[in-house]
Amino acid sequence: MKNVLLPNHWFYNAGVIGLLSVLEKGGLNIYDAIDDYGAVHLDIFSSKDEIFDSWDELTKSALNISYKGKSGGTQKYYYSNQTEKSIKEKIQLFIKGVTKSRKPSAFTCGICGRVELTTKSKAAFFNQAYSNILLASEQTFPNLYWGLSSNDFVCSNCDFVLFCHHLGLIPTQQGGLRSQxxxxxxxxxxxxxxxxLAKELIGSEKNQDIKDKRQLLAMTVIEYTNRINSTLALWSTMNIEIVNKLQIWNKEKRTVEDKIEFLSIPFDVVKLISDRKIASLLSDIGEFRVLNMVLNREYPKLIDFGYRLMxxxxxxxxNEKLINDSLFIWKNKQYGNVGNTANKILKLYGLIEEKLNKEKLL
Known part of the structure; x- marks a missing residue:
């Protein structure tokens, strides 16, 4: 059975990215599986056992838990009350689809909208089985991922995909607390x-001080433009966002709570930083201060900053103190390089103005 997966809500999308990493361990060429329009086409030849082993190995690395050999005792695991058998059943359904049932009912998937014929006893419903951290049971509270309730049906095509979402999340640190x-x-x-690319940027020592997730998103777009040697398609730049799953300390309750926040960059700024010349220059300069001026649309400040350094x-x-306070990258503030850095900043302003003026003429 060929599975065609289309972009949807971020939770599902993270699951697809996680699923691709699972199948990649089994030999899937990810680039061959994704078409030019961004959809995933899967012909799965691996067995449910092979896929489970890859999934469990990656899960153990990501969450430090394993479902292999588990027949119970997983109530406090990330995927509550799941066993090796139940997860393999989800994999089998993803590969083969549902089998015909006597007197089936029609259920509409709350995620992809697909109608599936099955019985209520076999149907899967959205609850804390899909993450005990941010999802809830029917008797407790609404989940924090999105507006689905525990009564929403999950079809066989989405079921195992959602069980891969943790593999699509990138671990980070925020104020000493874990975030993804x-x-x-x-x-x-x-x-x-x-x-x-974001995972590589976070893992790089020179980027350990990235605290602003907008900076990370911008740097990722810049790196994409430079490394892939391509600009993002216009339709792609319109809806790029970072979904940040973080832990916060509740002073009143004296407990750690989970929270989801969404961060994005204005469309016009994404268009700027995905321009090859601008992206290359921003990457070459490498200063967060300069990047923030661009992200905040404070383009005239680039002139003042550049002339001051010049x-x-x-x-x-x-004034060594002024130079040290103004620049972070060591090579930029070395003797003889300050003027070169200033020239790059002024050139950056020129490129931005040129692009903005062209946009006005369109």
């Missing part, structure tokens, strides 16, 4: 590449 993020976009190809570079007695 996912870059959501209208295309699985764009999502796969952006999340892969004056210091030409001075017989440059």
């Amino acid at each position: 993020l996912f870059i959501n976009a209208p295309s699985f190809k764009t999502m796969f590449l952006l999340n892969k 004056r210091e570079s030409l001075s017989e007695k440059p």
Whole structure:
């Protein structure tokens, strides 16, 4: 059975990206599986046992838990009350689809809208089985992922996909507490590449001080443009966002709580930073201060900043404190490089103005 997966809500999308990592361990060429329009086409030849082993290995690495050999005792696991058998059943349904039942009823999937014929006893419904951290049982509270309730049906095509969403999330640290993020976009190809690059950026020592998730999103788009040697398609730039799953400390309750926040960059700014020349220059400069001026649309400040650095570079007695306070990257503030950095910043302003003026003429 060929599975065609289309971009949907971020929770499902993270599941698809996680699923691709599972199938990649089994030999899937991800780039062959995603078409130019961003949909995923899967012909699965691996067995449910092979897929489970890959899934469980990655899950153990990501969550430090394993479902292999489990027949119970998983109530407090990330996927509550699941066993090796139940997960393999979900995999089998994803591969083969549902089998015919006597006197089936029609259920509409709350995720993809697909209508499936099955019985209520066999049907899966959206609840804390899909994550005991942010989802709830019917008797407790609404889940924090989105507006679904525990009565919403999950079809066989989405069931196992949702059990892979944890593998699509990128672990980070925020104020000493754990957090995870996912870059959501209208295309699985764009999502796969952006999340892969974001993971690399987070893991790089030189980027350990990234605290602003907008900066990370911008740097990922810039890296995409530079490394893939391509600009993002216009339709892709319109809906790129970071979904940040973070932990916060509740002072009153003195407990750690989970929260979801959504961060994005204005469409016009994404268009700027995905321009090849601008992306290349921003990457070359490498200063968060400069990046923030662009993200905040404070383009005239680039001129002031550039000229201030230029004056210091030409001075017989440059103000070392001003230079050190203004620039973070060591190579940028080394003797003889300050003027070069200033030139790059001024050139960046020129490129931005040129692009903005062209946009006005269109």
